[in-house]
Amino acid sequence: MPEAATPGVEHSPVAAPTEPDRLAVGFARVLRGAGLDVPVGTTVLFAEALGAVGVSTRDSVYWAGRTTLLSRPEDIELYDRCFAAWWERVFQLGSAPVEEREVILAFDADGDDDAPEDDSSEPRDAPTLAVRFSRAEVLRQRDFAHYSPDEFAESRRLMDDLRMSGATRRSRRMRASRHDRGRPDLRRTVRRALRTAGEPISRAYVEPSERPRRLVLLCDVSGSMEAYARGLVRFLHAAVVGRGRVEAFAVGTRLTRITRELSSRDPDAAIAAAARRVTDWSGGTRLGEGLRQFNDEWGIRGMARGAVVVILSDGWDRGDPELLGEQMERLHRVAHQVVWVNPLKSSPNFAPLARGMAAALPHVDEFVEGHNLASLEQLARIVSGEKVTR
Amino acid sequence: METVDDVRAALAQHDYLADEGLATAIFLAIRLQRPLLLEGEAGVGKTEVAKVLARWTGGELVRLQCYEGIDAAQAVYEWDYARQLLHLRAVEAGGGEVVEDELYSERFLVKRPLMRAIAYEADSLGAVAPPVLLVDEVDRADDEFEAFLLEILSDYTVTVPELGTFHAEVPPLVVVTSNRTRDVHDALKRRCLYHWIAHPDFERELAILRVRAPEVPDQLAREVAAAVASMRELELYKPPGVAETIDWANALAALGRTTIDEHAVEVTLGTILKYREDQERTRASGIEELVRTAAERSA
Numbered sequence: 001m002p003e004a005a006t007p008g009v010e011h012s013p014v015a016a017p018t019e020p021d022r023l024a025v026g027f028a029r030v031l032r033g034a035g036l037d038v039p040v041g042t043t044v045l046f047a048e049a050l051g052a053v054g055v056s057t058r059d060s061v062y063w064a065g066r067t068t069l070l071s072r073p074e075d076i077e078l079y080d081r082c083f084a085a086w087w088e089r090v091f092q093l094g095s096a097p098v099e100e101r102e103v104i105l106a107f108d109a110d111g112d113d114d115a116p117e118d119d120s121s122e123p124r125d126a127p128t129l130a131v132r133f134s135r136a137e138v139l140r141q142r143d144f145a146h147y148s149p150d151e152f153a154e155s156r157r158l159m160d161d162l163r164m165s166g167a168t169r170r171s172r173r174m175r176a177s178r179h180d181r182g183r184p185d186l187r188r189t190v191r192r193a194l195r196t197a198g199e200p201i202s203r204a205y206v207e208p209s210e211r212p213r214r215l216v217l218l219c220d221v222s223g224s225m226e227a228y229a230r231g232l233v234r235f236l237h238a239a240v241v242g243r244g245r246v247e248a249f250a251v252g253t254r255l256t257r258i259t260r261e262l263s264s265r266d267p268d269a270a271i272a273a274a275a276r277r278v279t280d281w282s283g284g285t286r287l288g289e290g291l292r293q294f295n296d297e298w299g300i301r302g303m304a305r306g307a308v309v310v311i312l313s314d315g316w317d318r319g320d321p322e323l324l325g326e327q328m329e330r331l332h333r334v335a336h337q338v339v340w341v342n343p344l345k346s347s348p349n350f351a352p353l354a355r356g357m358a359a360a361l362p363h364v365d366e367f368v369e370g371h372n373l374a375s376l377e378q379l380a381r382i383v384s385g386e387k388v389t390r
Numbered sequence: 391m392e393t394v395d396d397v398r399a400a401l402a403q404h405d406y407l408a409d410e411g412l413a414t415a416i417f418l419a420i421r422l423q424r425p426l427l428l429e430g431e432a433g434v435g436k437t438e439v440a441k442v443l444a445r446w447t448g449g450e451l452v453r454l455q456c457y458e459g460i461d462a463a464q465a466v467y468e469w470d471y472a473r474q475l476l477h478l479r480a481v482e483a484g485g486g487e488v489v490e491d492e493l494y495s496e497r498f499l500v501k502r503p504l505m506r507a508i509a510y511e512a513d514s515l516g517a518v519a520p521p522v523l524l525v526d527e528v529d530r531a532d533d534e535f536e537a538f539l540l541e542i543l544s545d546y547t548v549t550v551p552e553l554g555t556f557h558a559e560v561p562p563l564v565v566v567t568s569n570r571t572r573d574v575h576d577a578l579k580r581r582c583l584y585h586w587i588a589h590p591d592f593e594r595e596l597a598i599l600r601v602r603a604p605e606v607p608d609q610l611a612r613e614v615a616a617a618v619a620s621m622r623e624l625e626l627y628k629p630p631g632v633a634e635t636i637d638w639a640n641a642l643a644a645l646g647r648t649t650i651d652e653h654a655v656e657v658t659l660g661t662i663l664k665y666r667e668d669q670e671r672t673r674a675s676g677i678e679e680l681v682r683t684a685a686e687r688s689a
Binding site: 039041042045048049052053059060063064066067068070071072073076171172173174186187189190193194197198199200211214247259260295296298300301302303305326330 | 393394410411414415417418421422424427429457458459461463468469471472474475478479481482488490493529530532569570571572573576579580582583584585586627667
């Protein structure tokens with residue numbers, strides 16, 4: 001059986017592709033066209049599955065594909081649509097369209113370059129805002145809404161230096177203690193005892209290590225936030241790329257998870273991918289609905305538990321403020337800290353009069369501004385658990 | 391076992407009613423020797439799949455419950471340090487020389503679940519059924535552990551530096567479950583077959599009730615299944631899972647009910663809805679209405 005993890009295996013020429021092979025490649029092509037990520041190894045697995053269950057009935061092909069090609073329930077709907085269209089075509093033509101295999105192989109030969117170990121990389125040791133020449137200083141204080149395109153480009157470099165990491169908490173993972181405290185570490189003690197003829201003279205200990213809390217960013221992308229959205233999404237990107245355990249969502253009339261889209265290192269590509277994913281960009285706001293969806297599908301299950309949750313929004317909500325208040329309360333009950341970032345807060349005559357904002361405020365631990373780089377730096381400090389004097 | 395239907399029939403014999411999707415996934419997991427990653431709402435029977443597979447195949451069920459900070463010592467193997475120390479003292483007391491190799495032999499090795507699933511032995515009759523390895527709630531473990539799990543699930547071998555490599559002749563059946571509190575890494579997903587277990591429809595839930603709660607009167611089971619189906623349409627925080635349905639049916643049967651009415655639902659609501667908000671929402675939408683629809687649907 002070819003290993004999914006070694007794309008090279010597929011290069012061995014298949015003399016005459018059997019029917020399942022052709023079907024598999026053809027359908028994988030359709031799914032890729034629809035925007036699903038289908039690595040070559042997965043296609044091979046699908047072909048094997050077809051070989052095992054047979055291709056005689058629609059159901060067997062459908063389930064073989066769903067089991068091998070999908071890995072997220074969000075994709076089921078798209079899969080169903082693709083499958084219906086494709087099956088129809090195959091059925092009408094009597095056979096799958098002949099595909100050129102080489103073309104497919106060129107698609108993602110690097111399908112495995114994101115093996116987990118790559119992920120554990122420590123944050124790049126870029127100096128945190130080391131460069132502070134005057135232009136940067138001006139830029140830091142400037143309102144995102146007033147940025148010229150040039151200034152926006154300039155600000156990106158500064159954003160890259162922002163390091164977002166959640167406050168730390170005690171982990172259950174133990175690490176070797178340098179002091180003689182904590183729990184005895186028998187493993188190392190035995191090793192040392194060997195050196196002293198079995199007498200455990202020098203004893204070793206372990207103590208709990210610390211790890212950052214998960215950071216969840218919910219960014220309002222509705223029309224009223226338009227002036228700030230590009231700056232804030234860029235900020236989301238910097239946060240997601242900066243280190244692991246960060247999740248990003250866009251909230252408009254609905255909730256869209258954009259962590260995966262934003263995890264590309266190239267900011268332009270990442271933001272373009274996120275923009276394609278978010279279909280309700282600059283539309284209306286239903287914050288309450290969005291939060292409810294977040295709580296139901298992600299937050300309460302564990303993503304928000306013990307996490308630092310940051311909501312970036314002006315609080316203008318066309319939905320029911322009561323729902324927003326209720327959902328904020330739910331969120332606040334499971335999260336470690338809820339931070340609300342409102343770009344409008346900096347205006348001198350701001351009062352949280354937006355109904356949504358008023359409903360949400362009682363369930364917010366920190367309420368900060370987010371209209372310029374300096375305020376985002378401040379946010380980064382709050383999130384990391386530093387005591388901030390204001 | 392030749393077809394998907396064989397799998398379904400075999401699972402049904404062991405009181406697990408799988409739909410075609412799940413049966414296909416299990417069939418493929420066995421045939422292609424791939425781990426099966428199951429996701430779905432809490433209480434839809436993810437863990438149960440592994441248990442029933444063990445009953446069916448006769449393999450030992452080896453369960454690894456994941457939690458944050460789990461590491462190789464708890465998941466794969468650990469040396470029995472206390473015994474090693476004792477042994478050292480004993481040898482020393484006898485005036486002998488301590489040889490390191492002697493300390494790191496198999497008798498001081500404590501095998502944890504992953505290793506037990508790989509380095510299994512034939513039972514007393516000499517028959518070898520590969521164990522069923524259940525890696526439960528993998529999303530609770532941290533990503534470092536996931537990378538590690540991937541390594542073991544890729545080639546079904548475990549290497550102990552001091553001893554050598556253990557290899558499974560026939561790979562264990564592996565079921566991995568996740569509650570989606572975070573995304574399982576793509577590399578692990580690519581290694582696995584994937585199935586999302588949805589809530590069952592009315593007919594299937596009724597069939598499950600008949601199998602899993604046989605002492606519940608038929609009409610009550612029908613009405614319970616219908617009422618639960620209606621509740622799942624109420625946009626609850628936690629829509630009831632199959633486990634709750636079974637609990638509820640059993641609770642009503644224990645109260646001597648043969649049908650449901652408003653009062654019976656009211657007093658037993660806590661067995662099916664575990665959030666105060668959900669109970670309030672259900673009451674607000676009308677329990678009387680719920681009972682009436684259930685009666686109609688089950689007719």
